[in-house]
Amino acid sequence: MSEPINVSMTVNGSRVSCGVEPRSTLADFLRQTLALTGTHTGCEMGVCGACLVVVDGRVVHSCLMFAVQAGGSVIETVEGLTERAAIADLQDAFHLRNALQCGFCTPGMLMTAYSLLSQPGIPTRDEIRDALSGNYCRCTGYEAIVDAIENVARDRDAASIAQTREEAGA
Amino acid sequence: MNALTSLDRPNSYIGRSVPRPNAKRLLAGRGRYVTDFVLPRMLHVAYVRSPYAHARIVSIDAQAAREMPGVKLVATGQDLARLCTPWVGTMDHFKGMKSPPQLPLPVDKVVWSGQAVVAVVADTRALAEDAAETVAIEFDELPVVVDIDAARMPGSPVISPELGSNLCFHGKIDTGGVDDVFANAAHIVEEEFHFGRHTAVTMEPRAIIADYDASEQQLTVHHATQTPYQFQDIYSRHYGIPESRVRVIAPDIGGSFGMKLHMYHEDMAVVGLSIMLGRPVKYVADRIESFVSDIHARDHRVRARMAVDADGEILAMDVEDVTAIGAFSAYPRTSVVEGNQVYRLMGAPYTFRNYRADLQVVFQNKVQMSQYRAVGHPIACAVTERLVDMIAAKTARDVFEIRSGNLIPDDAYPCTSPTGYQFEALSHHACLAKLRQMMDYDRLRAEQAQLRSKGIHRGIGIATFVEITNPGPAFYGVGGARISSQDGAIIKITPSGDVRCLISVTELGQGTETIIGQIVAEHLGVDRNRIKVITGDTETTPHGGATYACRGAGIGGETALQAALKLKANVLSVAGAILQEASEKLDIQNGWIIDAATMHPRVELAEIARIVYFRSDTLPPGTQAQLSVTHHYAPQGYPFAFTNGVQGCHLELDVETGLVNILKVWVVEDCGRIINPLLVDEQIRGGVVQGLGAAFFEECAYGDNGQLTNGSLADYLVPMAVEMPDIEIGHVETPTLDTQLGAKGVGEAGTAAASAAALNAVNDAMAPFGGSIAQLPMTPARILKALGHI
Structure with missing residues (x-):
């Protein structure tokens, strides 16, 4: 064994x-x-x-x-x-929103957020909360984490729309 | 008109929402938790635990384990008792309190199921566990004591016969006149409350590495704890190592919530094992071990009644609390503090003067119960606030009206509670008014009535609270516990003009290092990015209380403030000498020495530092610059800085399934001067969710034989994101005048009242059905029972 x-x-x-x-x-x-x-x-x-x-x-x-x-x-x-900056925006958003305290659950939270936001569209808050239900956090009460992920989803969506427009214009 | 706020002044950091500099490291996966640490030649320990809640140890056969691969040591209670002196979890100010002596591992009997009995140390944890499985312990079962009433019956088996009974402590408070008040009251409400055991469930379990170096007689302990100085003292005294040769380092900690400030048997054993082996030994509790050995919390049965006159004025409270704490009182803070705070905080927000309470703290064969976030507060709050709601119902008053008629007026301070707590200044009415507005209460009530007609049952509950923060030596020190209520800071200016602050309050992720940096930046006059705050190492930081009882901001923060002012005076003194200027005409702003009157920059702080450190020959003769200061601050004035607030809970009850959907929680909180609103709000939110866990989910379930039946994260429910509501927070600021900073604590406020507001909301939702509930957690089965459905 x-x-x-x-x-x-x-x-x-x-x-x-x-x-x-x-x-x-x-x-x-x-x-x-x-x-x-x-x-x-x-x-x-x-x-x-x-x-x-x-x-x-x-x-x-x-x-x-x-x-x-x-x-x-x-x-x-x-x-x-x-290292490959795949979650840099999520990390920034978590930092600014104080979406972590002890930080022990945080890498797992980032993984879930990374996976959720790889889907198209902006998830609702309920959808974010649902996606996070396999991630326990004892410090934050979750709301700041939901806020941070929601902020990134909106920013990414806005950036993607802007890029589409730019490409269409070019 | 001056449109500038205090935050527009230079170096204004106090009151500003700034993110935590140290959080980026954690976000990058670069946290350094004890769990992660690997030291050269480090060994790992696994424990063989008792399967019985109460049994005599007849024999231990560990020969097979000693011969297993990688095993370096198998140690029993006898082995460790030769090195470690026993400890007793009592404090003198709890008169008559008793508790048996404890050792790292038991020598003759086990007193709870899951108690560690034998330590097996091996090259890896897996090998240690392999060997542990071969240890044969013969037990002789003893009668198990679990029930709080049976434990106190004459003739009941006594867990520690030398103590004479299973009663750890019996306390009474009586202002007198209670019987007369009840005899003449217009209305009396009464209820029997049950509060289950729950536990901290820190995401990182307990973790410790002890490293004893015999060549220097030096013990270094990497310990996931919030109170490193306390453990330095304990390891020094119980293992007979001079304090100067005991170093406790508390690095990143994956959650604590009060759980990681108690002495645990396995942790004490690890120190002894390292001494025996002369090598580092690591212990990390796995999750089942956490459930059976971390402290549990609460566990109260409270019978309480409240008397009111015909005008709805609360006149008196009469309370009996029986709380069970396991087989001994926890060390060094004791397991009586929880009950003591329960029976002293009852009714604390209200004006009534007649109070009687009886507290019995009982031994039983379960794991130890002791301080966890909001010690005692949720019990006192839930009992009081439920009774107040019952009075509201009985006298046909609204829940806001009954409170505004009975809360201590905001202009009545200072005053003293019937139990002797001194209140400097609270703001119950301002908070209540603000909550009502934030909740849009009248609309919620109208909506509730409308939805009820459609078969949708929503509940609205509110709960006022006070919280004990900034404790002075009356908390632990007077009882003989070597737990400091003061803090110390060292602040130094480096040769390049940066600042290092080494302080005794500790970082648990709540943001201690951030707020200390803000305070030092503001009061020294430098950019906060130039300040490095260092915590959690007894070798480098001054001795202090560290983190417990909501003291970090109020006491640690004041320590930092005073230290910064002292250093600033030193800087200005030498700057005055250099600039040939009276130091009182100078100030520091953004790292520059400026003319205080004109704000004109004179010389950069870095230049002062350069001259002081490298060109002291150019200073006027006799100048001895002091660019490092050490300063201690011990709280004086009020014994505690009480805070207050009120919470509101809105939920929807499915009367068919007993399931509750929490729609929203509101909190109005007064923690005095707010140093960092971002961090304060997240402390409150996290605290509320732990309180909601206690209200609806969390309970350590035991069988009659003292066996924990839900010791895994699949069976023990903690709040998940999908079940938790958004939480809206408002503030009233009443700074304490005991300090220049004016800050009080906030870490426990959320937990203190969340379960009480939830309890009132569920009862409100059930009101049309005539049911009521007085037990936490409010599981679906208990709710259905209250509704008469099962």
Whole structure:
């Protein structure tokens, strides 16, 4: 059970290849082996959302997946999304709106927001709240998080309309 | 006409909404929580826990575990008792209070289910858990004490026989005259309330790394705690290590809410394990361990009644609270503070003078109950405010009318509550009026009546509250607990003119470092971006109370303010010497020494720093510039700075399913001088949601055998985004005159009254059906029962 198995995957744009124990979760592998400690574990049973990461384009609970199951996958954590500025506007909006306190749930919140806002259109507040229901936060009471995501959705929509107009004009 | 506000002055940061500089790091996934830390040669501990709530330990066989791969140490209670002296969770000012001595791990018996019994230390946590599974402990079951009445019956099994009974503390308050008032009252309302146990559920569980270096006899503890100085003292005294050689570092903390300021057995054991091994040892509670070992909160049964005259004037309250705290009182703050605040805060917003209360704090075989956000307040608030609503109903008065007729007038201060609390200045009526306007109350009532005819049942509830903040030494110090009520700050100007402030209040994400930076910037006269605030390390920051009981802004903030003024005087003194000018004619603005009268810039602060640090030869003879100051501030004047406010809750009850949809919450709050409105509002919102969790969802469910039956995040419900409403916040500002800053605390206000307003709103929604509920959480099953449907 604890004999390591060789696994290769792409994490935040870099090829990773190493031996992992079959029982090691993806969350523990990211945190302990790769020192990507922006991914957190809060419940280790897929409820709280602190461990969310992007696996092959989908946001998944890294505590519910074994590292060996991620072999061949493309994975992005909060560190990777930060470095390629994919969530810079969300991070700015969270910062300005004070949509975090202790920050432990925040990487997971950003993952959910990243996924939600990759859909077209502006989600309603209810839709944002619904999308966030797999993410527990004990500090904020959620409203500031909803506000921040809503603000980014509007800004992105406005920017996309402006770009469309610009392209049409050009 | 001067259209400028105070925020238009240079360096005006107090009162300004500015975001937290340290939040960007957390947003980038660069938080540094104890959970993340890895030290060289670090080992991990797993604990073998008791499956029984009460049992004698007959034998422990750990031989197989010692032979498992990667195992470095298996330690029992006996092993740790040789290193660590016992602790007792009592304070002298709770007369007659008792509690048994505690050790890191038990030596002869276990007293709650989930209590850690054996520590297994190995190279990894997984290996430690593998080995822990092979430890065989033989237990001899003892009778389990869980029920608060059975625990107090003569002949009941006594958990700690040496104490004589299961009663930890019995307190009484009696102003006299209560029986006469009730005998002659026009109306009496009474109710029996039940408040379940709930727990903090911090997103980051408890985490600690102890690192003992025998070569220097130095203990370094990385500890996810809000009170590092308290733990420095505890580790020093109980392990016999000089205080100067104990360093406690509290880095980023993933939530605390009062839970991470208590002494936990596993944490104390980790220190001993590190001493035994001479290597760093890490312990991180997993979620089930959190549920069975973090403090739980509340757990009260309150019987209360209120007397009123024919004009609707409240005359007296009579209260009996029985609260159960587990098998001992928590250390070092005790488990009596919760009950003490319950029975002293009852009726606190109101004018009546006759009060009688009886508090019994009871031992039982459950995990320890102790201070959690808004200690005691939600209980006192819910009981009082529900009784006030019952009086309103009985006397056919509106809920606003009954309150405005009975709340202490805003011009009646200072005054003292029947329980002895001294109020400097509160603003109940201003808050009530503001809430009514924000809620658009009359429209809501009209809408409620209209919707009722369509079978839609909405409820409106309000709850006034007072909150204890800025506690002085009367809180803990007088009871003999080595918990400071003062704070200390060191502020230094660096050679380039930047500022570093090292302060004893700690950052939990609530924004301590931000507001301290704002205060120093404003009172020293520099841009806040040039200030670095450093917290959470006993090695570098002065000793202080840190973060508890809503004291960070009021006491820590005043400490920073006074320290900044002291440093400013030093800067102006040396600037005067350099400029050949009287220092009182100078000021500092935006990092420049200016002429105070003309605002004309004279010399940059950085230039002063350069001269002081590198060219002291050019200063007038005898000049010894002091560009670092250390300053301490201990609160004086009122023992506490009370705050007040009122909350409103609007919800819709599905009378068929018992489900509640919370539509909106309003809060009007008076925390004195507001330093950062953005942060204050988010403290209130977060606090409200924790209060709504207690009102509707959160409960640690136990079986009769003392087993926790819902110890996972799938079974224990916490509020989710989709269930929570938007929360509108208003403010009244009544600064305390005890400090120059004028700030009071705000972190617990949201939690204090949210469940009370919700309780009143649910009862309001149920009113047409004749049902009523007096138990939290108000689960759908309990609501349906109250409605008579089940």
